[in-house]
Amino acid sequence: MGLDITWAVDWVRRSADVIAEHRVELIRLDRDIGDGDHGENLDRGFTAVVPKLDDLAAGSTPGDVLKLVAMTLISTVGGAAGPLYGTAYLKAAAAAGSESSLDGEAVARILAAARDGIVARGKAESGDKTMIDAWTPAVDAAAAAAASGAVATAVLAAAADAAEAGAVATEPLVARKGRASYLGERSVGHRDPGAQSTALLLRAAADAASE
Ligand code: ADP
Ligand code: MG
Ligand code: MG
Numbered sequence: 742m743g744l745d746i747t748w749a750v751d752w753v754r755r756s757a758d759v760i761a762e763h764r765v766e767l768i769r770l771d772r773d774i775g776d777g778d779h780g781e782n783l784d785r786g787f788t789a790v791v792p793k794l795d796d797l798a799a800g801s802t803p804g805d806v807l808k809l810v811a812m813t814l815i816s817t818v819g820g821a822a823g824p825l826y827g828t829a830y831l832k833a834a835a836a837a838g839s840e841s842s843l844d845g846e847a848v849a850r851i852l853a854a855a856r857d858g859i860v861a862r863g864k865a866e867s868g869d870k871t872m873i874d875a876w877t878p879a880v881d882a883a884a885a886a887a888a889s890g891a892v893a894t895a896v897l898a899a900a901a902d903a904a905e906a907g908a909v910a911t912e913p914l915v916a917r918k919g920r921a922s923y924l925g926e927r928s929v930g931h932r933d934p935g936a937q938s939t940a941l942l943l944r945a946a947a948d949a950a951s952e
Contacts, residue, residue, distance in 0.1 A: 832858030
């Protein structure tokens, strides 16, 4: 039982809900080490995607949904996160192709493509205290789960768990990319907002798959 269009649409709706719920928390995290707009930026983007879901043509695939998210985030979010998440969803859409159902291997492949897109665009390495520090553990956990034969739902759950741990693990790091890098050592002791939003979005994906 792979993940289909119903899952993809539900993921987007849950993403919009969870980002709205955590909007203030993401703003606070970004106020500590950035300019305080991360929650507002993402909330604007996901709020803009939801009504567009109603216009998806019959027979649309998960890849079509990922592409819709990409285009909307690129045109509405701005800042660093808009182009980075936009690229992630665009690469994910390309990896999903026109498949109507995604198995565990496909999910792992799609997450890796999304992460690779963010790295290609932003050039962050692991440990730079960015969203990559949530994405890369998630990609690694997803690959390990898929290799051991896990179904798509379990692959996403493993990715979400690893992303949450990765976000927490950004707290002691010194920021080396993005606005937070201007603070240098003073960024220590704060969680990276983009890593936190990544964990929220991947948990939403896992929750959409498990119900
Ligand atoms: P801005 O910094 O332009 O206000 P946001 O506040 O929306 O943009 O997003 C900030 C987040 O973007 C950071 O918390 C970090 O996770 C992520 N980020 C910034 N620069 C990079 C980069 N070069 N590579 C990966 N992620 C990055
Ligand atoms: Mg910001
Ligand atoms: Mg900004």
